[in-house]
Amino acid sequence: MSAVVVIGSGFAGLWAALGAARRLDELAIPAGTVDITVLSAQPFHDIRVRNYEADLAPCRIPLADLLDPAGVAHVAAEVTGIDTAARTVTASGGVTYAYDRLVLASGSRVVKPALPGLREFAFDVDTYDGALALRDHLRGLADGAPTAAAGTVVVVGAGLTGIEVACELPNRLRRLFAASGVDPRVVLLDRGRIGSDMGASARPVIAEALSANGVQTRAGVGVAAIDEAGVSLTSGERLAAATVVWCAGMRASPLTEQLPATRDALGRVPVDDCLRVVGVPGVFAAGDVAAARMDDDHLSVMSCQHGRPMGRYAGYNVISDLFGQPLLPLRIPWYVTVLDLGPAGAVYTEGWDRVVVSSGARAKDAKRTINTRRIYPPLTGNRADLLAAAAPELQSRP
Numbered sequence: 001m002s003a004v005v006v007i008g009s010g011f012a013g014l015w016a017a018l019g020a021a022r023r024l025d026e027l028a029i030p031a032g033t034v035d036i037t038v039l040s041a042q043p044f045h046d047i048r049v050r051n052y053e054a055d056l057a058p059c060r061i062p063l064a065d066l067l068d069p070a071g072v073a074h075v076a077a078e079v080t081g082i083d084t085a086a087r088t089v090t091a092s093g094g095v096t097y098a099y100d101r102l103v104l105a106s107g108s109r110v111v112k113p114a115l116p117g118l119r120e121f122a123f124d125v126d127t128y129d130g131a132l133a134l135r136d137h138l139r140g141l142a143d144g145a146p147t148a149a150a151g152t153v154v155v156v157g158a159g160l161t162g163i164e165v166a167c168e169l170p171n172r173l174r175r176l177f178a179a180s181g182v183d184p185r186v187v188l189l190d191r192g193r194i195g196s197d198m199g200a201s202a203r204p205v206i207a208e209a210l211s212a213n214g215v216q217t218r219a220g221v222g223v224a225a226i227d228e229a230g231v232s233l234t235s236g237e238r239l240a241a242a243t244v245v246w247c248a249g250m251r252a253s254p255l256t257e258q259l260p261a262t263r264d265a266l267g268r269v270p271v272d273d274c275l276r277v278v279g280v281p282g283v284f285a286a287g288d289v290a291a292a293r294m295d296d297d298h299l300s301v302m303s304c305q306h307g308r309p310m311g312r313y314a315g316y317n318v319i320s321d322l323f324g325q326p327l328l329p330l331r332i333p334w335y336v337t338v339l340d341l342g343p344a345g346a347v348y349t350e351g352w353d354r355v356v357v358s359s360g361a362r363a364k365d366a367k368r369t370i371n372t373r374r375i376y377p378p379l380t381g382n383r384a385d386l387l388a389a390a391a392p393e394l395q396s397r398p
Helices: 011-026 063-070 128-142 160-176 196-212 254-258 304-322 360-374 383-389
Strands: 002-007 034-040 044-046 060-062 073-076 079-083 088-091 096-098 101-104 108-110 152-156 185-190 215-219 223-227 230-233 238-240 243-246 250-252 283-285 336-340 346-350 355-359
Touching: 002 011, 002 096, 002 304, 011 034, 011 063, 011 101, 011 304, 011 383, 034 063, 044 063, 060 063, 063 073, 063 383, 079 254, 101 304, 128 160, 128 243, 152 160, 152 230, 152 238, 160 185, 160 196, 160 215, 160 336, 196 215, 196 336, 196 346, 196 355, 283 304, 336 360, 346 360, 355 360
Parallel strands: 002 034, 002 101, 034 073, 101 283, 152 185, 152 243, 185 215
Antiparallel strands: 044 060, 079 088, 088 096, 108 250, 223 230, 230 238, 336 346, 346 355
């Protein structure tokens, strides 16, 4: 029996596994010929991009509901090592899994530098568990002493995640502190410009939305230290706050360091148009760990917009490669960004220059469709539905 191992169960990992199962069906490979196994720390597919929202109930889907119908195995284990020479993967407990083909789709994580108090006192929405911890922390503050600091949240990092978190928080805090008389305060800060990732066209829309939502901003300033009572800034200013949410940058999973490949500034490995890791036989990569060319001038970004199709194509290609069949190159000719701005709506941009094409309620409708429908796998538990959704095809713009 041949073995295909997929590391990760996020947007890229899930679709790589289902895409591989689909390709086996397409090639009419007899059952029992290839074993597909997903290794990931949690037995869930998490809709990670929704972790900024208040209601986390729809954000976690049991992997058994998605993989079992497709005949894909899952092992809840933390991968600790990859030996590309021996073609083995080592997981927690020292268990080793041999592979004939490997798909690395272990995602990314928030960057946490060696900053005093960051790991001890700051929260993040990088994971489902992290978002739950933030939710429980805020509820605890609302039940405690009604102080100004208790109702103050400092959000560090004004990229896409930081903006979405900051825009969501004021109303959330108002509901939590409604009976206490505390006037909630949300401060969004960044070493650079607020919303710099979104380009010149979108920044005025974002600034107006932040103001309308009651979010205060600090640009051109960083964090010097964090403690349980607040944040000390590089400007010398002190912000009293019982909550700090860290959203300052992402980096690829450190498992990329296990591959004998170059890595870019984000820790990603280079892949060819068919998602094969350059210079590493038998290994594919998809999602946030991979730097894939989307067109002649642009590489993939760490987003579900790119991670999902990369996973589908990697799944198709890993099986095709195993059986000596032609591989499919992936190129995506369009790029959009839809940024949630809380009660102020959203902003929808097109192109790599992120030119605004809609904002407010209209863009919010598109964001809701993306967050609640477009990025979800079929939840019917039906094998045919799951494999159909795993086809290596590009969706149209949302």
